[in-house]
Amino acid sequence: MTGAAAKGPVIAVVGPSGVGKDSLMSALAVSGPQLRVMRRVVTRAPEAGGEDYQPVSEAEFSALAGNGVFALHWQAHGLCYGIPRDIEKQREGSGGVLVNLSRTVLLEAQEVFGDFIVLSVTARQEVLAERLAARGREDAANVQKRLARAVNPLPGGLSRVHEIDNSGALSKAVNAALAVIQPERA
Ligand SMILES: Nc1ncnc2c1ncn2[C@@H]1O[C@H](COP(=O)(O)OP(=O)(O)OP(=O)(O)O)[C@@H](O)[C@H]1O
Ligand SMILES: O=P(O)(O)OC[C@H]1O[C@H](OP(=O)(O)O)[C@H](O)[C@@H]1O
Numbered sequence: 001m002t003g004a005a006a007k008g009p010v011i012a013v014v015g016p017s018g019v020g021k022d023s024l025m026s027a028l029a030v031s032g033p034q035l036r037v038m039r040r041v042v043t044r045a046p047e048a049g050g051e052d053y054q055p056v057s058e059a060e061f062s063a064l065a066g067n068g069v070f071a072l073h074w075q076a077h078g079l080c081y082g083i084p085r086d087i088e089k090q091r092e093g094s095g096g097v098l099v100n101l102s103r104t105v106l107l108e109a110q111e112v113f114g115d116f117i118v119l120s121v122t123a124r125q126e127v128l129a130e131r132l133a134a135r136g137r138e139d140a141a142n143v144q145k146r147l148a149r150a151v152n153p154l155p156g157g158l159s160r161v162h163e164i165d166n167s168g169a170l171s172k173a174v175n176a177a178l179a180v181i182q183p184e185r186a
Pocket of ligand 1: 015016017018019020021022023024050131132134135166167168169170171173
């Protein structure tokens with residue numbers, strides 16, 4: 001009789017645009033044993049680059065949402081973002097599933113996922129501006145809008161939040177995040 005494989009936690013990686021959420025998640029998946037990265041559904045143009053996401057049109061997104069495909073979904077930066085219910089399968093046998101979430105849906109996510117850890121990634125404001133400009137994924141107007149959103153606070157009531165400063169070398173942030181995730185998984 002084989003029982004279901006133990007489920008790893010959902011590890012939300014959150015913070016202002018440009019702080020390094022996707023970079024940190026990719027690096028953690030390489031260096032963190034059995035950590036997985038959840039692929040999101042986003043109404044962003046396929047050629048935008050950056051994270052590995054499933055690009056869909058707004059009409060496709062609302063059909064998916066209407067059919068209950070998402071465990072969680074939200075809107076930000078003029079885009080729609082969805083986390084498929086398949087995340088529960090990804091959790092099985094993992095050390096945790098990393099997912100880039102909006103700070104505005106963290107309380108809902110805590111209810112939905114139960115075993116839930118928040119990595120709140122931070123960096124100095126001037127570092128954010130430099131990184132967004134260098135990345136070049138958004139135009140100047142959109143970069144300004146994203147920078148204005150940087151100061152949004154986390155909601156109260158979250159039970160497991162850890163701040164990860166990514167102002168310096170990415171490797172430093174990766175080690176800090178692993179130090180947090182390992183004991184949480186022990
Ligand atoms: N520690 C770091 N040092 C230098 N550059 C970094 C560091 N972390 C990330 N970057 C770079 O900064 C830019 C933004 O990183 P990334 O796209 O991972 O941020 P993000 O938080 O996912 O942004 P968004 O929310 O806009 O998707 C990228 O060009 C990335 O290569
Ligand atoms: O400011 P908040 O609400 O925390 O996040 C806003 C959006 O930015 C991030 O997505 P991406 O980095 O644009 O792909 C988040 O996942 C969210 O969708």
